[in-house]
Amino acid sequence: MARSTSGESVLERVVRIFEAFDTETPAITVTELARRAGLPPATASRLVGELVGYGWLRRDADRRVRIGVRMWELAVRASPTLGLREAAMPYMEDLHAVVGHHVQLGVLHHREVLYVDRLSAPGAVRNVSRFGGRMPLHATSPGLVLLAYGPVELQESILSGPLRAFTERTPGDSRTLRTLLGEIRRTGYAYCDGFIDDLSTAVAAPLRGRGDHVVAALSVIVPRDGSARSILPALLAAARGISRTLQSPGFAATG
Secondary structure, eight states, rough: OOBOTTBBBHHHHHHHHHHTTTTTSEOOOOOHHHHHHOOOHHHHHHHHHHHHTTTSSEEOOTTTTEOOOHHHHHHHHOOHHHHHHHHHHHHHHHHHHHHOOOEEEEEETTTTTEEEEEEEEEEEEOOOOTTTOOOETTTTTHHHHHHOOOOOOOHHHHHHHHOOOOTTTTSSSSHHHHHHHHHHHHHHHEEEEEESSSEEEOOOOOOEEEEOOOEEEEEEEESSSGGGGGGGGHHHHHHHHHHHHHHHOOTTTTT
């Protein structure tokens, strides 16, 4: 792999270019991209031009840079959650017909929940999480489910660290959070009334793969009007159905 005079390979610089994008910044100028990636503007411009030529990046009408279709195609094809998403989608669609707002699929990624699929509807309640985005474990319903059934080491790490407050109802201390995790394991679901947004209530249930291990969480987000309890039976039924598919002998985890 060719290296620059700084000893850095071209691949390392390309990786930094892609890491400059996030859920809040889907499009970016070359100048800002160079700043975020820590590259000289001329180097960033040259690499962007080459990546655009291969379809890994693209330019919009304002000449801002976006992730290209080719990168998206490869990412979707190689996604380790592809099989999970395919197994979950029929049940998510049925649940979405009942809920009429947001139905989401989340997995544990390092110390956060990563949203790998979502169904929404026009006029649905506000949702601060994003498809393909990440959120803290302690403040979100799927995150709390994944944390409750996650490794003890992860639990203790989150419990001992700072707990960001999104609203006055977000679990803000280790004692409250530890009690909540125990309640989730007892009931089999997480009920988050205004934890992440004052206008919404989120409920999540675990999805279990082979060996009964929790591999993901299914969640719904509805208005904070007391209606969330009524959709719990549908959520839990959908979670059981997905879990049966994940545990079936013919299921291939990667699709």
